[in-house]
Amino acid sequence: MPGPRPIEVVLSPQEKEILERLSRGYSSAYHLVQRSKMILEAANGQNNSQIAVTLGFNVDTVRSWRDRWLARQEKLQTAQNEGMSEKDLMTMIEITLSDAPRSGTPATFIPEQIVHVIAIACEDPKESSREITHWTNRELSEELIKRKIVAGISVRQVGRFLDEADLKPHQSRYWLNPKIEDPDVFDGEVKTVCDLYAETPKLHEAGVNVVSTDEKPGIQALERKHPTKPMIPGSPERREFEYKRHGTQCLIANFVVATGEIITPYIDFTRTEDDFANHIQNTINTDPDGTWIFIVDQLNTHKSESLVRLVATTEGIDHDTLGIKGKTGILHSMATRKLFLEDKNHRIRFVYTPKHASWLNQVEIWFSILVRKLLKRGNFSSIEELRQRLFGFIDYFNKTMAKPFKWTFKGLPLSA
Numbered sequence: 495m496p497g498p499r500p501i502e503v504v505l506s507p508q509e510k511e512i513l514e515r516l517s518r519g520y521s522s523a524y525h526l527v528q529r530s531k532m533i534l535e536a537a538n539g540q541n542n543s544q545i546a547v548t549l550g551f552n553v554d555t556v557r558s559w560r561d562r563w564l565a566r567q568e569k570l571q572t573a574q575n576e577g578m579s580e581k582d583l584m585t586m587i588e589i590t591l592s593d594a595p596r597s598g599t600p601a602t603f604i605p606e607q608i609v610h611v612i613a614i615a616c617e618d619p620k621e622s623s624r625e626i627t628h629w630t631n632r633e634l635s636e637e638l639i640k641r642k643i644v645a646g647i648s649v650r651q652v653g654r655f656l657d658e659a660d661l662k663p664h665q666s667r668y669w670l671n672p673k674i675e676d677p678d679v680f681d682g683e684v685k686t687v688c689d690l691y692a693e694t695p696k697l698h699e700a701g702v703n704v705v706s707t708d709e710k711p712g713i714q715a716l717e718r719k720h721p722t723k724p725m726i727p728g729s730p731e732r733r734e735f736e737y738k739r740h741g742t743q744c745l746i747a748n749f750v751v752a753t754g755e756i757i758t759p760y761i762d763f764t765r766t767e768d769d770f771a772n773h774i775q776n777t778i779n780t781d782p783d784g785t786w787i788f789i790v791d792q793l794n795t796h797k798s799e800s801l802v803r804l805v806a807t808t809e810g811i812d813h814d815t816l817g818i819k820g821k822t823g824i825l826h827s828m829a830t831r832k833l834f835l836e837d838k839n840h841r842i843r844f845v846y847t848p849k850h851a852s853w854l855n856q857v858e859i860w861f862s863i864l865v866r867k868l869l870k871r872g873n874f875s876s877i878e879e880l881r882q883r884l885f886g887f888i889d890y891f892n893k894t895m896a897k898p899f900k901w902t903f904k905g906l907p908l909s910a
Contacts, residue, residue, distance in 0.1 A: 685905035698752035715740035715880040749857040771800035791852040
């Protein structure tokens with residue numbers, strides 16, 4: 495009787511193109527040619543025995559290289575998702591299809607040389623007169639030889655050293671170095687938010703609602719063109735690369751700092767000034783006589799005329815005394831509206847995180863949970879399904895995961 499079918503090999507277009515190039519390249523090493531052919535045949539649906547007959551190898555050899563490829567498949571996919579260049583991807587594939595270092599082989603490189611590999615990888619290539627933004631393994635190998643640190647070193651060996659040091663020159667992440675006009679003011683605003691988090695348990699006992707609020711716009715309803723393949727022993731879940739877009743939704747969420755629950759979520763197509771003000775009104779309606787403190791960032795809709803009028807109504811303030819937007823009074827500018835909205839004498843007030851410091855808003859942590867638990871691997875056939883899944887996740891989160899975050903940051907000053 496025939497044995498069980500081996501685990502299927504699925505190649506991305508980039509991987510297939512590189513393997514085909516290696517399999518027919520006159521300059522490719524013989525082992526790369528043969529192993530590339532094995533993987534291509536496996537991707538065409540051939541089992542190990544069929545590949546062994548076609549290429550003239552032992553079936554155990556074919557099985558071994560199929561398993562090696564499958565073991566590295568997730569790393570290859572992650573590298574492509576993160577924008578790895580074709581040249582670096584080819585190097586990664588060459589490493590995958592090459593023999594691992596044999597145990598017991600004497601070390602070729604002394605510790606000082608390995609340290610130099612790591613040090614150069616962390617340098618700006620321009621310091622070595624290379625007009626590139628980041629190192630590749632091949633260029634690091636050339637630079638090590640040029641500086642006479644080593645007599646010779648393969649691209650694969652450089653890759654091994656970088657893997658061991660967990661260095662990834664091909665990867666990059668955005669970050670923002672905020673322009674802080676007045677460090678003392680910035681430090682004070684940070685401390686205000688952190689002090690409020692520390693006081694929240696007592697405020698909660700006194701009936702004060704402290705809520706972290708923000709928007710997450712542009713949540714896409716993405717439908718995979720083909721079904722996701724569930725994980726099986728030896729192979730992780732595999733998601734289709736291509737998808738259909740069905741539009742986007744905006745989410746405005748309230749994270750209750752004292753309990754960790756999400757209350758009165760808003761999900762719709764827009765997040766206008768009126769949308770945000772209506773959202774705040776709906777939130778207040780859950781405890782209409784209570785005191786509310788909303789932690790928000792500096793977005794203009796968080797300092798709007800609609801929001802001022804809402805608070806004025808709850809405080810019993812005559813709207814005729816508010817002035818005219820852009821001209822006079824409380825409504826004159828965002829700065830004057832902000833002063834009114836953060837007035838500690840109001841039953842409904844707002845506390846603002848500093849500019850470029852929205853990470854202080856705890857709801858941002860919850861948004862990251864939403865992305866990891868639902869959106870990143872979600873499959874939504876329509877806007878309506880996305881909406882229902884979002885509401886469903888929020889309900890599930892409140893029942894099973896909600897708890898206050900342990901906030902230990904106390905607002906360290908930027909200057910002594």
